[in-house]
Structure formats: structure tokens, C-alpha cells
Amino acid sequence: MFSLIGPDGTVRDRLPITLEEMRGLYADMVEARTYDHKCMAMQRQGRLATYAPFEGQEAAQIGAAAALRPDDWVAGTYRDAALMWRAGYPWRLLIAGRTGDERGGQPPEGVNVLPPSITVGGHMIHAVGLAWAESLKGTDRVALTSFGDGATSEGDFHEAMNFAAVFNTPTVFLCQNNGFAISLPRAEQTLSESIASKADGYGMAGAQVDGNDVAAVLCVVRDALETARSGGGPTLIEAVTYRVGPHTTSDDPTRYRDEDETAGWRERDPLERVRLLLDRAGGWTQEWQTELEEVASRRIEEAVAEAEALPQPTVEEMIRRMYEEPTGPLRAQLDEAGQ
Amino acid sequence: MSEVTLAQALNGALDTALEADERVILLGEDIGRTGGVFRITDGLQEKHGEHRVFDTPVAESGIVGAAFGMAIAGLRPVAEIQFLGFSYPAYDQIINHVARIRNRSNHRFTAPLVIRVPFGGGIGAAEHHSESTEAIYAHIPGLKVVVPSTPSDARGLLLAAIEDPDPVLFLEPIRLYRAVKEEVAELYYTTDIGPVRVEREGGDITLISWGAMIKETRAAASLLEEAGTSVEVLDLRTLSPLDHDGIVASAKKTGRVVVVHEAPRTGGLGAEIAAVIQEQALYSLLAPVRRVTGLDTVFPLKRSEAHYLPSVDRIVKAAEETLEG
Numbered sequence: 316m317f318s319l320i321g322p323d324g325t326v327r328d329r330l331p332i333t334l335e336e337m338r339g340l341y342a343d344m345v346e347a348r349t350y351d352h353k354c355m356a357m358q359r360q361g362r363l364a365t366y367a368p369f370e371g372q373e374a375a376q377i378g379a380a381a382a383l384r385p386d387d388w389v390a391g392t393y394r395d396a397a398l399m400w401r402a403g404y405p406w407r408l409l410i411a412g413r414t415g416d417e418r419g420g421q422p423p424e425g426v427n428v429l430p431p432s433i434t435v436g437g438h439m440i441h442a443v444g445l446a447w448a449e450s451l452k453g454t455d456r457v458a459l460t461s462f463g464d465g466a467t468s469e470g471d472f473h474e475a476m477n478f479a480a481v482f483n484t485p486t487v488f489l490c491q492n493n494g495f496a497i498s499l500p501r502a503e504q505t506l507s508e509s510i511a512s513k514a515d516g517y518g519m520a521g522a523q524v525d526g527n528d529v530a531a532v533l534c535v536v537r538d539a540l541e542t543a544r545s546g547g548g549p550t551l552i553e554a555v556t557y558r559v560g561p562h563t564t565s566d567d568p569t570r571y572r573d574e575d576e577t578a579g580w581r582e583r584d585p586l587e588r589v590r591l592l593l594d595r596a597g598g599w600t601q602e603w604q605t606e607l608e609e610v611a612s613r614r615i616e617e618a619v620a621e622a623e624a625l626p627q628p629t630v631e632e633m634i635r636r637m638y639e640e641p642t643g644p645l646r647a648q649l650d651e652a653g654q
Numbered sequence: 655m656s657e658v659t660l661a662q663a664l665n666g667a668l669d670t671a672l673e674a675d676e677r678v679i680l681l682g683e684d685i686g687r688t689g690g691v692f693r694i695t696d697g698l699q700e701k702h703g704e705h706r707v708f709d710t711p712v713a714e715s716g717i718v719g720a721a722f723g724m725a726i727a728g729l730r731p732v733a734e735i736q737f738l739g740f741s742y743p744a745y746d747q748i749i750n751h752v753a754r755i756r757n758r759s760n761h762r763f764t765a766p767l768v769i770r771v772p773f774g775g776g777i778g779a780a781e782h783h784s785e786s787t788e789a790i791y792a793h794i795p796g797l798k799v800v801v802p803s804t805p806s807d808a809r810g811l812l813l814a815a816i817e818d819p820d821p822v823l824f825l826e827p828i829r830l831y832r833a834v835k836e837e838v839a840e841l842y843y844t845t846d847i848g849p850v851r852v853e854r855e856g857g858d859i860t861l862i863s864w865g866a867m868i869k870e871t872r873a874a875a876s877l878l879e880e881a882g883t884s885v886e887v888l889d890l891r892t893l894s895p896l897d898h899d900g901i902v903a904s905a906k907k908t909g910r911v912v913v914v915h916e917a918p919r920t921g922g923l924g925a926e927i928a929a930v931i932q933e934q935a936l937y938s939l940l941a942p943v944r945r946v947t948g949l950d951t952v953f954p955l956k957r958s959e960a961h962y963l964p965s966v967d968r969i970v971k972a973a974e975e976t977l978e979g
Binding site for chain 2: 424429446448639643
């Protein structure tokens with residue numbers, strides 16, 4: 316498994332990332348965790364629908380997104396808010412989506428990040444089609460798709476991997492193996508030695524990386540994107556990480572896992588190791604930490620306020636979202652529902 | 655103008671679309687080298703190249719899912735699924751993604767793709783090769799479902815489907831592929847998705863059908879005409895969105911309606927059509943709306959096909975009862 320920064324913040328190899336870049340990645344992870352905690356709190360207050368936290372997976376998501384070019388495609392899941400945000404999707408829209416508003420699914424023009432897929436696994440093939448189209452159009456855009464360990468058991472994982480390999484599409488498959496698919500542990504999901512090794516069966520490159528090591532994830536994803544961009548085909552990356560929170564706000568993880576295990580993973584926290592590294596290199600102070608947290612909180616609060624200030628959606632907007640032009644039956648239903 | 659079959663008209667439409675719009679690409683199983691199981695894409699890979707017409711691995715969900723991604727990225731993919739009975743592995747992609755991305759992204763991303771699928775029975779095929787499950791697709795918001803029954807409609811509707819900004823499931827009646835011939839303009843033209851085609855105008859009774867059953871419906875209409883009845887025949891052509899106005903106008907005009915479809919009766923589109931008529935034309939009706947349909951059975955194998963398929967006799971009988979009622 317490829318890694319660069321150990322849980323204690325020591326660098327295992329030469330770090331191909333500048334101190335300033337590391338500070339930026341750390342700041343992004345702090346902001347992402349602030350968002351995650353805020354959403355958990357808001358869900359408890361009844362202000363958000365079900366929320367799927369990503370705590371513990373910040374490095375996998377921020378590291379991967381930091382490797383992308385701004386015009387690359389991203390197709391992720393309901394647990395990928397940090398990835399989507401770092402790829403350009405504003406917090407206010409991610410929050411709007413979770414308040415139960417379809418307008419949250421509309422990223423700004425130029426941000427090629429699809430709204431999250433809620434069904435498991437069906438979106439991986441979309442990244443194959445997106446990437447395939449870009450190569451047919453003659454651009455060098457790449458598509459990255461993110462999914463969990465559970466999704467690799469879906470039939471669509473097989474179809475997506477196979478199509479990507481056969482048609483040599485510039486697609487990067489990022490599996491965040493976070494240990495559990497709701498309650499099912501990774502060991503019962505597949506008997507493969509690793510998820511990365513599944514790439515072999517498709518004639519595709521595979522790589523396993525410490526998913527709690529933001530520098531290692533950034534490097535591995537950057538290499539895979541470069542390979543894809545230069546016509547070298549797709550890669551399957553397994554980022555080994557852990558979901559320290561519940562599957563969603565409706566889940567009770569004490570029913571299926573040992574809290575000692577979770578505590579062990581908290582020791583391998585993706586943020587703390589970077590903080591230790593930066594501290595040792597003279598790139599971290601308590602004042603800076605406080606400032607980061609204040610800035611993050613302010614940004615998230617502003618995003619929440621904007622999301623909550625969206626006007627009540629109308630039945631007309633709902634009907635108009637089905638087709639470019641409403642059909643005859645829908646126009647009739649608008650009259651009926653509008654009265 | 656030249657006389658072509660429905661299959662040739664579809665081939666010509668795809669050829670024209672590939673020629674006219676560089677965003678159009680075709681993908682599916684065996685559509686390149688062999689021209690597809692029904693030869694609808696015959697010669698197109700040779701003519702337009704392997705970068706426009708793709709033979710894919712055997713994976714319906716993969717075909718539709720990849721086409722969906724391509725459509726979002728700005729291409730106009732036309733995917734072929736070999737038989738409607740093979741479309742179900744792609745059902746998840748169709749109903750959960752293709753039909754929903756406009757809604758999910760509030761119009762930011764759209765999926766202007768066409769999924770072409772041969773459908774219907776009557777050719778003595780193996781199990782799963784004769785399905786008429788169009789109602790399960792017509793039920794899905796965000797999707798359009800189109801069924802041509804003539805060569806000129808096949809060309810115009812397919813070109814319209816490819817131009818359409820929303821996803822279209824394009825059902826092709828297998829039994830009519832080579833059973834009908836018609837003069838078709840070789841021009842680029844489109845036929846509007848939505849409006850019914852009035853195949854024959856009449857005043858006493860309306861027969862409504864689509865796809866392959868148009869053939870039996872037409873024959874029944876001729877017999878009824880010979881017996882002195884003035885019959886109006888509507889070819890629905892678009893199953894979603896349904897042309898309420900076209901259906902209701904004819905029901906009001908004749909006051910008597912028989913719906914003919916090959917699909918099983920329960921939950922079939924005949925029920926929806928009858929409901930629309932009773933909601934909007936009840937006081938013009940002179941008799942209950944009748945349905946002549948396939949049975950609520952699995953589509954049978956060759957030796958029992960005649961038991962299942964609505965026959966000309968069954969349609970005539972239902973029409974006569976409706977005329978009496």
C-alpha cells in the first residue's frame with residue numbers, strides 16, 4: 316500500500332509536495348470536516364434530510380479532488396461532498412440538496428461535477444461515457460468516479476470497469492474502501508485480497524493507497540489522471556480509509572462494529588497527521604488553526620444561510636424539470652395542481 | 655423517392671443522422687461488423703468508421719449507462735438493445751438516471767440520447783424475444799416513448815428522436831421491419847414526437863393502435879368498411895407523452911372506441927387511453943371503450959402465438975359489439 320505520511324506525521328519518503336501545498340490541503344480538510352460536523356448537527360435539529368457523513372475520509376476526497384483539473388468530470392456518491400466541493404461544487408448547493416431541494420443539484424456552469432448518485436454503483440459507468448465522449452470529441456478531459464467498497468459488488472461495477480478497459484477511456488475509478496457497506500464489513504463484501512487487485516481481471520492498472528494520507532492520495536490520483544489524459548487508459552485506485560461516523564444519520568454502527576476498532580482508526584486521523592507534519596516543519600501554529608476554523612465556520616454558516624434562503628420551490632418548476640418543454644399531459648397537470 | 659421497408663428507412667435515417675451531425679454515434683451489441691441482429695445498422699460502420707459506430711461487450715446496463723455519460727458530455731448517442739426482453743438489465747439506468755438527470759440537476763445536465771429497441775412478437779422467436787412491455791417505460795416520467803409503424807414515420811420519428819433534447823426510447827416493431835414498403839423521401843425531415851397519426855378518417859368508430867398491431871387493425875377496418883361502417887384508425891406513434899387531444903377529438907367525433915395492443919391487458923396502455931377518454935369525452939360516448947389486447951400471460955412460444963396475438967377477427971368482433979352497444 317502506497318503511503319507518504321504516517322499516522323504520527325513522519326514522512327516515509329521524499330514528499331513531492333511543497334509545504335505551502337500541504338498547508339492548503341490541510342486547510343481544505345479542516346473546512347470539509349467543519350461542513351461535515353455542521354451537517355450532522357443540522358440534521359439533528361431537523362434542518363436537513365438524512366445525511367451521510369464522511370468524517371475520516373477527508374484525505375481520500377480532498378487529495379483526489381486536488382489532483383483534478385477544473386474542467387475534468389466527477390461522478391460521485393452521497394458521501395462525496397468534500398470531493399465535490401474541492402472540485403468546484405459550492406457548499407451552499409450541497410446543503411440545498413440535503414435540505415430537500417432539487418436546485419442543489421445544479422452546479423454552476425463550468426463545474427463538471429454531477430449531482431451525487433444515490434443508488435449504489437450505477438454512476439461508475441457514467442464516468443466511462445463522459446470520458447469516452449471527451450476522447451471522441453478530441454479533448455483531454457478526464458472523468459473521475461468515486462464509490463465505496465460495497466459498490467464493487469454491484470454488477471454495474473463490472474460493466475463500467477470492462478467498458479473503460481475495452482474502450483481505453485480516460486476514466487479514473489476511485490474506490491474509498493471505508494471498511495463497511497452500511498453494516499457489511501469489507502471482508503464479507505469480497506474475498507479478493509484487495510479491491511485494487513480486481514483491476515487485474517480487466518487488464519487495467521490498479522493501485523492501493525493509504526486513504527488517510529492526503530499526500531499519497533494526491534500523488535496516486537495525479538499519476539492516474541496523467542496516464543488517462545495522455546491516452547494510457549483507466550486506473551482503479553483503492554484508497555483504504557475508514558468511516559468513523561455512522562452510514563447515515565439513520566444508522567447505529569454499534570449494532571455491527573466494535574467501538575475499539577473505530578477508536579483505533581481515530582488514531583490514524585487524516586487531519587492530525589498533517590497537523591503534526593506541518594508543526595514539525597514550522598508550518599503550523601495554534602493561531603493559524605484557530606483562524607482556519609473560524610474561516611471555515613464562517614463560510615459554512617454563510618452557505619447554510621444561502622441554502623435556507625432559497626425561495627419555496629413551485630409546482631411549476633417541478634413540472635418544468637421533467638423535459639425541456641412540458642408535455643401536454645404535464646401542462647394539464649400543472650393547471651390541476653396549480654389550482 | 656424510393657420504396658423502402660421500415661428496416662431500410664431506419665437504416666437510412668441513421669445514415670443521414672451520422673452524416674448530418676458529428677455528435678451522433680451508435681453503440682450496441684453486434685451493430686458494427688454484422689449490422690445488428692436485424693441488420694438495421696448494416697453498412698454504417700463501414701461507411702462512417704469505427705469511431706462512430708461501436709460494437710460493445712454484451713452488457714445492456716453498460717451500453718445505456720455509457721450512452722448516458724456521452725449524452726451529458728455533449729454527444730448524441732443512439733444505443734441499440736437487441737430485444738425489449740433484454741432491456742431490463744438497463745432498466746435501472748433508464749429509470750434512475752437517464753430519465754432523471756434533468757430533474758436531479760435542475761436542467762444543468764441533460765441526456766439527449768436515443769435507445770432503439772426492437773419489440774413485439776409474431777415471428778416465432780425464442781423466449782424473451784417477443785415482449786411488448788412498453789407500458790413499463792411509458793409510466794416513467796422524464797422519458798419519451800415512440801413507436802413508428804410506417805417507413806416514412808420510422809425515418810421522421812427517428813431523426814426527431816435524435817434531435818430531441820430529452821431521452822427517447824424508440825421501439826421498433828419487429829414484425830413490420832420487412833412487412834411494409836412505402837415511398838420515403840431521402841431528405842432530412844422530422845416527424846413530430848407526440849401527435850397521433852390519423853391513418854384513416856371515419857365517423858362511426860375509432861380504432862386506436864400502434865406498432866405491429868396497426869397491421870391487424872388496418873385489416874379489421876377494411877372489413878368493417880366493406881360492411882358499411884365508417885372507421886377512423888389512429889396510429890398512436892408516441893406512447894409517452896400521450897396525445898390526449900388527438901385521442902379525445904376522435905372519441906368525441908365517433909363516440910365509439912376500441913383500443914388494440916399486443917401487450918398484456920392488465921396495466922396496459924389501453925387502460926390509460928380508456929381513462930383519458932372517460933375523463934374528457936364521457937358524454938360523447940355511445941358505448942364503453944373496449945380493449946383487444948394480448949393475454950395476461952407470458953408471451954408464448956411459436957406454436958401458441960396465435961392464441962395470444964389479437965387477431966383481425968377479435969378486433970372486428972369487438973368493434974361490432976361496440977357498434978351495437
